[in-house]
Amino acid sequence: MLIIPVKEGENIDRALKRYKxxxxxxxxxxxxxxxxxxxxxxxxxxxxxxKASYVQRLRTQEEVG
Known part of the structure; x- marks a missing residue:
């Protein structure tokens, strides 16, 4: 269970963003x-x-390029 402590005076949108x-x-x-x-x-x-081959391909392209 996630617990998000909301500080006093904190905007609810900000607390919701932290929860998400x-x-x-x-x-x-x-x-x-x-x-x-x-x-x-x-x-x-x-x-x-x-997925591993895709990531490896991206890394080799990054090294070359």
Whole structure:
């Protein structure tokens, strides 16, 4: 459970923004979406490999360019 202490006189929009940032950093929604359906381990591993190759390609382009 996320607890956001609101300081006295603090704008509610600012507190809401801190809550949203903290919620995003906890990655709750990503976990809920991933648990919504079952993915075979081979599919998960393939997606990780594709992502890793994409990141590697970006890093090599950054070094060259």
């Amino acid at each position: 940032r903290k919620f995003r950093d906890v990655k709750t929604m990503r976990e809920l979406r991933s648990r919504k359906q079952f993915d075979k381990p081979s599919v998960v591993k393939r997606a990780q490999n594709i």
